[in-house]
């Protein structure tokens with residue numbers, strides 16, 4: 320099945336969206352980008368997800384991440400659904416959301432990007448789009464991909480958290496440990512020798528002693 324793997328360049332597709340026709344690379348410009356797909360308009364889980372995404376838009380903007388959603392159904396449906404999403408958020412029920420929604424009524428893009436969920440089908444028996452999260456870097460390459468089935472809603476706080484990790488680790492030779500949050504200490508990556516690590520991280524490198532005697536658990540404050 321076609322799809323995208325880490326390191327692949329985003330396809331430069333053209334699409335109709337609620338913010339007009341776009342070419343994906345022009346839309347991304349030099350920013351980071353997040354593309355999240357949805358099974359269908361006017362569905363409950365998707366409505367809660369897009370409501371949360373809209374509320375978090377200022378956080379994504381702060382991180383220089385352009386957001387774009389995709390759902391099967393056409394632009395008119397997306398615009399009518401946007402009113403419901405704003406009402407769900409307790410906001411004025413306008414057609415305006417802080418990100419475009421791609422119309423993929425024929426599922427061409429969903430097929431190209433490997434987004435279909437074989438277990439969830441519409442009334443005509445056609446597979447629905449799964450809940451995919453793609454994060455692209457400013458080089459337009461895929462940095463992160465998470466795939467949820469249609470029946471499991473995403474956690475957008477987690478998506479912001481992984482964006483923080485991606486942006487930090489793109490700039491520094493560190494990795495983020497389990498449950499890491501912005502401001503927590505980070506790990507020195509294994510390929511950096513100790514003497515280089517000391518120079519790279521002047522705030523100090525703390526190595527945890529382990530039964531193996533191997534010195535691979537090296538922490539440093541978040542650069």
Ligand code: BEZ
Pocket residue numbers: 358359362363364365366439447469470
């Ligand atoms: C939903 O968004 O609620 C949904 C869509 C497709 C299958 C299951 C749930």
